[in-house]
Amino acid sequence: MLSFSVLASGSSGNAIFVATESTRILLDAGISAKQLALRLKQTANLGFSDLSAVLVTHEHVDHVRGLRQVLKQSHAPLHLTEGSWSALASTLEEYPPERLVHSDASYDIGDIRVTPFTVSHDAEEPVAYRFDADGMRLAVVTDLGYVSDHIKSLLEGCDAYVFESNHDVDMLRAGRYPWSVKRRILGDKGHLSNTDAAVALLDVLGDKAVDVYLAHLSEENNQPDLADLTVSSILTEAKAIYGEQVTLHRTSRYEPTPLATCLPHASKRRDSAI
Numbered sequence: 461m462l463s464f465s466v467l468a469s470g471s472s473g474n475a476i477f478v479a480t481e482s483t484r485i486l487l488d489a490g491i492s493a494k495q496l497a498l499r500l501k502q503t504a505n506l507g508f509s510d511l512s513a514v515l516v517t518h519e520h521v522d523h524v525r526g527l528r529q530v531l532k533q534s535h536a537p538l539h540l541t542e543g544s545w546s547a548l549a550s551t552l553e554e555y556p557p558e559r560l561v562h563s564d565a566s567y568d569i570g571d572i573r574v575t576p577f578t579v580s581h582d583a584e585e586p587v588a589y590r591f592d593a594d595g596m597r598l599a600v601v602t603d604l605g606y607v608s609d610h611i612k613s614l615l616e617g618c619d620a621y622v623f624e625s626n627h628d629v630d631m632l633r634a635g636r637y638p639w640s641v642k643r644r645i646l647g648d649k650g651h652l653s654n655t656d657a658a659v660a661l662l663d664v665l666g667d668k669a670v671d672v673y674l675a676h677l678s679e680e681n682n683q684p685d686l687a688d689l690t691v692s693s694i695l696t697e698a699k700a701i702y703g704e705q706v707t708l709h710r711t712s713r714y715e716p717t718p719l720a721t722c723l724p725h726a727s728k729r730r731d732s733a734i
């Protein structure tokens with residue numbers, strides 16, 4: 461069984477817990493270690509010392525805010541790209557990585573197969589990850605300016621997606637950010653809008669039932685209701701699949717999602733506690 465919880469998600473902090481019975485991975489540590497510890501306890505009844513590995517997508521502070529403390533308290537090995545390490549090394553000297561990950565080079569952490577893949581984002585060497593275990597497949601795709609055909613091929617056939625739905629384009633354009641920041645967010649190395657997320661999902665989703673967790677919502681330039689509405693209406697209009705095959709879930713910067721567990725070959729996920 462592959463389980464996961466989005467412990468925190470949003471422009472201000474991101475962390476995701478991915479686990480089987482014997483392997484426990486923390487992907488990013490973008491909120492305080494104190495909050496992470498509370499949420500890990502709350503969702504999975506685990507502590508940092510139970511972690512098998514800590515993975516990092518990239519060096520932006522909303523992904524690494526609590527990383528140093530987590531590494532200090534967990535003694536878990538750190539996995540990240542060489543570029544991310546070069547950006548973080550000065551602050552993490554005592555915790556050198558156990559593994560430098562490479563795009564498209566899958567490897568195993570316990571019984572979870574991990575596939576990092578390059579994303580277009582304004583960081584040194586950013587990656588997103590796919591996790592496979594027990595016939596279940598989860599993709600966590602945030603912090604990218606666009607979804608390439610190569611990424612789409614990696615995302616086909618997943619049972620669950622944590623997918624960036626960062627901003628509403630009209631809210632961003634009309635909002636108070638300086639134009640340079642707006643241009644960065646809208647650009648090829650920025651973030652996916654609600655519409656971008658829906659359009660990419662349309663290309664990726666097949667016939668089976670999937671759960672989609674809309675993630676990395678901007679506090680300034682998005683609303684959870686608007687993200688839901690935009691994605692669901694585009695999916696419904698194009699394929700009439702929303703509601704039947706696609707279940708949308710919200711994520712939050714304030715609280716974790718319930719630990720979701722997928723039974724092998726089950727057509728539908730159920731939320732449960734370990």
Ligand SMILES: [Zn+2]
Pocket residue numbers: 471474520522523603676
């Ligand atoms: Zn981010």
Ligand SMILES: [Zn+2]
Pocket residue numbers: 518520581583603
């Ligand atoms: Zn970022």
